[in-house]
Amino acid sequence: MNFLQFFVWGSWLISLGGYMSTQLGFSGLQIGSVYSTMGIASVFMPGLLGIVADRWINAERVFAVSHFISAGALIAATRVTDFQMFYSLMLVNSLFYMPTLALSNSVCYNVLTRKGYDVVKAFPPIRVWGTVGFIVAMWTVDFMGWTKSTFQLYQAAGAGIFLGCYAFTVPPSPPFLDETRKKSLASSLGLDAFVLFKHRDTALFFIFSLLLGAALQITNAFGGPFLDDFKTTYPDSFGVQHPNLLLSISQISETFFILLIPFFLTRFGIRNVILFSIFAWVLRFALFGLGNPDDKLYLLILSMIIYGMAFDFFNISGSLYVEKVAEPKIRSSAQGVFMIMTNGFGAIVGGYGSGWVVDHFTTEGIRDWPSIWFTFSGYALALAVLFLLVFRDKRIAVR
CATH class of the missing domain: 1.20.1250.20 (MFS general substrate transporter like domains)
Incomplete structure (x- = not known):
């Protein structure tokens, strides 16, 4: 199943x-x-x-x-x-x-x-x-x-x-x-967990969840068109001939980084692991901007490998953070709010926002992919700096 x-x-x-x-x-x-x-x-x-x-x-x-x-x-x-x-x-x-x-x-x-x-x-x-x-x-x-x-x-x-x-x-x-x-409709929908927004650091975490959830949609939507646009310059390259095979390295990487999460959590703590994830998004997009499916294919492959850290470290660590800050009676609802912020509002922001960026750097049907990917990388870098400066929740140490 x-x-x-x-x-x-x-x-x-x-x-x-x-x-x-x-x-x-x-x-x-x-x-x-x-x-x-x-x-x-x-x-x-x-x-x-x-x-x-x-x-x-x-x-x-x-x-x-x-x-x-x-x-x-x-x-x-x-x-x-x-x-x-x-x-x-x-x-x-x-x-x-x-x-x-x-x-x-x-x-x-x-x-x-x-x-x-x-x-x-x-x-x-x-x-x-x-x-x-x-x-x-x-x-x-x-x-x-x-x-x-x-x-x-x-x-x-x-x-x-x-x-x-x-x-x-x-x-x-x-x-x-x-x-x-016996549950109210609000409780069944997970709305009772919005009480977590009363705590400053938890509210900040959910805001970053939304903003990072936007990052996931970017390569889902535009990884294929990016590789396809190389069909005129590198028509026989591996990435152009087999775009899904190349992009699937990202999912293979996930299975590897999932196994590393317990080590990183116990050694560095949840906050730092989430920070590693944000910086991984910076590299993910930057390497796309620098690479191509021919002589710089290795940069694209490295970007696919880094995706495992970018995706898993935030989703797993973020879920664990919610588990730690939520009371047992709203545990499921709190996880629901986390999913709403990342896969719900985050996906909406990422879908429309990334589409606007791509159109902004498109002239007469020609997309300026380096500028597009570096813009996304700059977005992730700004999130990393903000997270480092403003998120200092002392309730989530894992040792």
Whole structure:
């Protein structure tokens, strides 16, 4: 289930920007706005469908139906070229796919608990297959030559439909009526955790979560178009011929840096590990600005490797920070707020903001990629300096 869950996402997330740029002729702002639909969906849909699964309908059934609707939207999107219609269909896809990320975890936890497994020990080896699924999907799209084709959407839709059918075969995850019906709607949506904003350092952390969440959308949306623009200068280079294969090094790097997190946390503490993550984003974008897919391919590969630190060190350490500062009674809600700030509002800011930057440095259809990437790198550097100066929470030392 985890393999297919992320196989669906990996089929189009990294390559769709190239398809929209080359085949549909969308501008940078339009491409960014399509990617921002994931942020819009993440603000409220996981909470709403979570309530449905908690109170009325088995989680695996909500999960299945969501995948069916998401797949239908992807199939419909293959048949349109108009921006407004394409945007609307991708918004529907996001509204029903993004909640399945949380629902898949809920189903897994329920099944493992009911079967008597230790979730802490049993779930990580299962979850890693999600990363494997993401990578396999990217490689499939790359080797089949679908990075600029609608077949990437068909692949995602086909996997989603299969996963939806498969979900009906897993052990049931029924609603917990006695516990969840007593919760208020605000509590179910995670709104009670906004009390954390009363503390200065916690409020600052969530603001930085939003601003760093924006960084993730940048290479998701524009990594493909960036490599595709080298097709005139380096048409036979590895990066141009196999963009998804090159970009997938980022996901492979994630699996490595996840293993390093315990060492870094105990040695340097949460605050410094988050700071390392921000500086990693500086290098991630700067190396893109300096590299090319031919004689400077090594710089792009190094950027992909650094991505693992940039992404994992913040997401894992940030989640641990929230765990430490939140009271147990709002633990789940607090984690929900963290996700809303990074994958919700952060994705919206990143989608529209990165699109505006790309359009700003585009003249007569020619993109000035070094200026684009150095602008993003400067943005991350400014965040690093601000974080270093203003965030000094003494409650989060890990030794």
